[in-house]
Amino acid sequence: MFVPPRRVRFLFFIFAVFILLSSGFMSLSGEARVLKRGMRGSDVYELQEWLVDLGYGLTVDGVFGSETENVIKNLQRAAGLEPDGVVGEQTFATLSYLRDSIVSYTVQKGDNLTKLAKRYGTTVMNISSFNDLLNPDHLIPGQVLYIPTTSMAVLSRLPSRLNLQWPVEGRVSSGYGSRIHPVLKARHFHGGIDIAAPEGTPVKAAAAGKVVSVGNRGNYGLAVVLEHADGITTWYGHNSKVLVRVGETVKRGQTIALVGRTGLATGPHLDFRIKIGDQTVDPLEWLP
Ligand SMILES: [Zn+2]
The missing domain is CATH 2.70.70.10 (Glucose Permease (Domain IIA))
Structure with a gap:
């Protein structure tokens, strides 16, 4: 019987692990599949990391439980979507959009929130609450801030965003x-x-x-x-x-x-x- 050398087997093992990990990742970031309560796995884990990046507080454990469901419902309400707690195509699109609207910024010497808010078209209050800053007047050089840019700031400011319909079919x-x-x-x-x-x-x-x-x-x-x-x-x-x-x-x-x-x-x-x-x-x- 042919037994591949150990090094080849090891490479195959690494390759298989890589495929497994990347397929989970791709199903969330590429072709979106529906994620909902009761599911668990790497897709749910990644979803939870996204939500934490967006400023929501929740446990990142790869289990889609009631906590994750509630966070999704809040996000859907904020975005004017049907709050069903299920991550379908629209919710996924909203998540990607929001994630792209957040800028991570490393504080430089001489920075202050007023300056940063002006630069990114947001408000001191938004940056401060988004980062849970205890002392907004005192930024430390090297500190990383997540800055919600205009669209994100607008969304976070409006808990009941308008429920719109198309004004004309066309x-x-x-x-x-x-x-x-x-x-x-x-x-x-x-x-x-x-x-x-x-x-x-x-x-x-x-x-x-x-x-x-x-x-x-x-x-x-x-x-x-x-x-x-x-x-x-x-x-x-x-x-x-x-x-x-x-x-x-x-x-x-x-x-x-x-x-x-x-x-x-x-x-x-x-x-x-x-x-x-x-x-x-x-x-x-x-x-x-
Ligand atoms: Zn026009």
């Missing part, structure tokens, strides 16, 4: 961010998403709120602005007709306007925006 013809303007042919920052729909399609309130502005806004056309909780507003531009008045309270899903092409538009579409204070955010990260 194809997103232009996304949020930097783009070449279709009419002006120059690069500019697009503060919303364009949803293409036939002229006259009902435009619905993405969430319950109060009408704070109605009228012509130049390039943005005939527009409606709704105000919601926590300083959040939603914006609906290029309408052909507006069906609500300033001061009116609207329900989620209520028709507030009709799709049009007023202002600077190549065809009928809704330009939908979400603002927190003066800051626009990517609606695709908020819509279901």
Whole structure:
């Protein structure tokens, strides 16, 4: 019988261990599978490490028990998802997004929280509470801080993030961010998403709120602005007709306007925006 030399067997052993470890890792970071209560193993272990990195306090033991389930439910509530405690595709996507929003920073001599908050677009309070800093006025050079950047800071600030619905059914013809303007042919920052729909399609309130502005806004056309909780507003531009008045309270899903092409538009579409204070955010990260 052929017996491989010891060194070869050892290499095979190492290889097998590596495959086992990496397959567990890949199923969480690549093709996401559903994780839920009662499961245990390396995927659960990795999930718990992610949650700890995000600032949640829990035991990292590879066992998906009630503690992990509650943390997931809290996170889902914060993200406006159905709080079922199950890590499916959407929850997984939210986790990856949040994880990418956190910056680890090693404190340098002369640093202070005000300076760091300004640099990363967050607040002293956010950094301080995220890191459980007992003495925020006294940072030690070499100390590692986890800094929640704007999107993470926004999420952690809003315990009941808006439960949004799509204002119009249609194809997103232009996304949020930097783009070449279709009419002006120059690069500019697009503060919303364009949803293409036939002229006259009902435009619905993405969430319950109060009408704070109605009228012509130049390039943005005939527009409606709704105000919601926590300083959040939603914006609906290029309408052909507006069906609500300033001061009116609207329900989620209520028709507030009709799709049009007023202002600077190549065809009928809704330009939908979400603002927190003066800051626009990517609606695709908020819509279901
Ligand atoms: Zn637009």
